[in-house]
Amino acid sequence: MKHLLDYTAEVQQALEQGLPVVALESTIISHGMPYPENVQMAKEVEQVIRDNGAVPATIALMDGRIKIGLTDEDLELLATSKNVRKTSRRDLAYVLSSKEIGATTVATTMICAELAGIAVFVTGGIGGVHRGAETTMDISADLEELSQTNVAVICAGAKSILDIGLTLEYLETKGVPVVGYGTDAFPAFYSATSPFASNFRLDTPQEVADMLRVKWEMGLQGGAVIANPIPEESSLEESEITAIIEDALRQAEEQGVKGKDVTPFLLGKVKELTDGKSLEANIALVMNNARVGAAIAKAYAAN
Amino acid sequence: MKHLLDYTAEVQQALEQGLPVVALESTIISHGMPYPENVQMAKEVEQVIRDNGAVPATIALMDGRIKIGLTDEDLELLATSKNVRKTSRRDLAYVLSSKEIGATTVATTMICAELAGIAVFVTGGIGGVHRGAETTMDISADLEELSQTNVAVICAGAKSILDIGLTLEYLETKGVPVVGYGTDAFPAFYSATSPFASNFRLDTPQEVADMLRVKWEMGLQGGAVIANPIPEESSLEESEITAIIEDALRQAEEQGVKGKDVTPFLLGKVKELTDGKSLEANIALVMNNARVGAAIAKAYAAN
């Protein structure tokens, strides 16, 4: 198992010394932003984590190896290659055995982080139950992963175009803790609040670390959603962003956009309809999650 | 792990000596009945289990500890505290790390019983798939727990307001045995029969114990539903109780009752519309489950 993992020197040293490490996904790099902005953002997130006292480990798949931490060359390759495969759990063994380049989703980053011994993972938003999943059964593998893999996911809620209520129902059925970090509400990605509540509220990194410690010591398999609201100055108005997403959904339906094309279409429309404010908000919330994730990793490592 | 558990002397001794022990949940105490009836009933159920040759272990969460068996003081505290949290799998680590008082649901009682080495658990009815879950995805975590945690749950079926057919479909998909105890039918909580069948019928505690032994020896993870029909003299007429529940559902909709308020509303209405007979039936079926559960625990311990 371990023989499939390659660590950068920085990450390996931190893990050996029991220092705080924070995992990062790579789909945002390969599929979420154009080059070279994607490389720049990846480096900035890593730097925020270092500035807050933890070591970042961006995860990707190359040459049949799981990269735990990327060198500058790895990052450049990932950010510029044409055929990077977005790799979810079902694809992971194939991407390794075929030596394709793979970018990790939330689910796959959790799997690789657990293998590497990293307990805290920072991302923008988790996947979840898609709108209309009552009939399409389109439900992200991220939710199943959260029910079985022992990694805490620091995020600003679920990705904006999902059905938040159904996502929370699914997580409840699966027994996944949904923590409101400094809030009673479950945040809605671009806005700090939503009509939904988190399961419970924790206000400090230490409280989160204590909860995680008890969970895993008891043998309660699975991760936790640490829902960290977007900072107020970057937050979009809840009603405004809801209206924009519904408008985008309407356009997708009118134009017959279907299946795998829906999500990129919606995200493009949301960016357009917010005059680019959605992209700014996205960057702001990731940086905020990195700060909180580093603090939680520090508290957890000190336990 | 074990360091989180506190046993009463009675339970600890029984477990050390391999004597039969029956786990009991505590949500019925904190959330199911008023004080002091809840304490009285809890003690009566425990006594029925003792009278039938097993040791009762009521489970609750206090002071960051999992109580396996409650002292009189513990029970009083649980029964009278204002802020007892109904604790499902997702809340368990939090309730322990924050030292809140927690009452255990079916799911959480199963988890704690397994940790304590108790294989048999008596309750009234399991949670399941809610009516309308095709669109709401409101599905109890109890069903997932039954698919993964090695505890047999003696019950009178699923809680009365659930969708029995969908609950059985979910359990089938998850591979959970649904045993008709002395019946081919799947009982409907307040009535001994329903339009649905159990997977198979077992007629004696020994047969149940043998099935459980084979299941767990083979490594087939998960529990079993031992569906024990309410005694005939306490059973409500199937068509009558169905009509009452549907009436209650209609009233809930008309009055705009939603989300977490639906279940207590429905149970209150059912009590009202049955002139309190539903409460009597509930108590009768729990006592009956306690008798059968003790007998199964004895057979299992003797194996």
Place this chain on the structure above:
Amino acid sequence: MKHLLDYTAEVQQALEQGLPVVALESTIISHGMPYPENVQMAKEVEQVIRDNGAVPATIALMDGRIKIGLTDEDLELLATSKNVRKTSRRDLAYVLSSKEIGATTVATTMICAELAGIAVFVTGGIGGVHRGAETTMDISADLEELSQTNVAVICAGAKSILDIGLTLEYLETKGVPVVGYGTDAFPAFYSATSPFASNFRLDTPQEVADMLRVKWEMGLQGGAVIANPIPEESSLEESEITAIIEDALRQAEEQGVKGKDVTPFLLGKVKELTDGKSLEANIALVMNNARVGAAIAKAYAAN
């Protein structure tokens, strides 16, 4: 655990020597065909596997024992007994503890194969999400088994009457690899193609074996669907078979066929409406799967 398993000499020797072994299910024998055609087909499939360099292990339940490989007497008993129970995961412990005769479904064959140390299993089609499952929640336990039990299932897709799109969504959520064997499409049982894609394509037994090896070495629990299209000369026209199945579904609805009676009704109708060509196609695809399964087992054993 192992004490519940009985091996034929041929299978035991092969397993001890690390030779390729292929598991086969038995529901097709007891519930899929009349006697004596069922015995004849079972022996032919076994012979195809031997001719392609692997040892067949047909699995069934008898006398409280899991039979890994059937003698001629076992096969005759299974093929002619009146009360053979179709045994899914939920029934497995009961069938063993009650000493009924049990035929194994895809789910149960996977469980028993894994217990016996067999990694490759050949069948016709997997169970999946039934048409209409958005409201009925009728979803085969095979899909959950694929998400947790480490056996590769060589098949020609999902059973023909299922909803292919929803079945693939469920498998995606659960992280199960769906491999197109020599095809980019996901085959539709009686026809080699469907409107749906496989997750990825593998063209040789060695590529499949490599992917499986990586998957299980990493600790990624669960099986894989190796979707092997029916040979062109036996393939039914996709549009034709779709129309026939929809016709059969309409007749089932008109005649009020419900629940457990639907699947046999539909299969009978499909046979009738194709003038028996569906049965021929079914046999052809199983034989083809046996050839490919034997080759994959050989490559996996040689790894």
